[in-house]
Amino acid sequence: MFRGATLVNLDSKGRLAVPTRYREKLIDTSEGQMVCTIDIHHPCLLLYTLPEWEIIEQKLARLSSMNPAERRVQRLLLGHASECQMDSAGRLLLAPVLRQHAGLTKEVMLVGQFNKFELWDEATWHLQVKEDIDAEQATTTELSDRLQDLSL
Numbered sequence: 001m002f003r004g005a006t007l008v009n010l011d012s013k014g015r016l017a018v019p020t021r022y023r024e025k026l027i028d029t030s031e032g033q034m035v036c037t038i039d040i041h042h043p044c045l046l047l048y049t050l051p052e053w054e055i056i057e058q059k060l061a062r063l064s065s066m067n068p069a070e071r072r073v074q075r076l077l078l079g080h081a082s083e084c085q086m087d088s089a090g091r092l093l094l095a096p097v098l099r100q101h102a103g104l105t106k107e108v109m110l111v112g113q114f115n116k117f118e119l120w121d122e123a124t125w126h127l128q129v130k131e132d133i134d135a136e137q138a139t140t141t142e143l144s145d146r147l148q149d150l151s152l
Helices: 018-031 050-061 068-080 098-104 121-137
Strands: 005-009 016-017 033-038 045-049 082-085 092-093 107-112 116-121
Touching: 005 082, 018 033, 018 045, 018 050, 033 050, 033 068, 033 098, 045 050, 045 098, 050 068, 068 098, 082 092, 098 116, 107 121, 116 121
Parallel strands: none
Antiparallel strands: 005 107, 016 092, 033 045, 033 082, 045 116, 107 116
């Protein structure tokens, strides 16, 4: 399980140093094999362990390639999926096309999302958090049943 938001740096080659607290878990669950793809709703990347990504691939494979909306999702997620192997120093090399999609340059937010990470440009992440908080404070709509049952 991945949780928390951590500021990490990309080096000049586009490598991201995985925080130490996640490295052992990544090695245990996937031998450091990861898959990174774009998020189709936000300007960020999604980073999965290989076993978690294989679950997503199975779901994508069940979509119809004849349905334009389903085909678009397949094309975007599978077409941008890039395998990356954590090296002995705990770094992951992110493909240039992925870094460009999310506007990643130097400072990156690695955000745990239970079974995956989101990778955000730091400034974009802070704007998104503000936007999300503002939207929650301004909402006048009824909460979904699941949110009504959520106790924090």
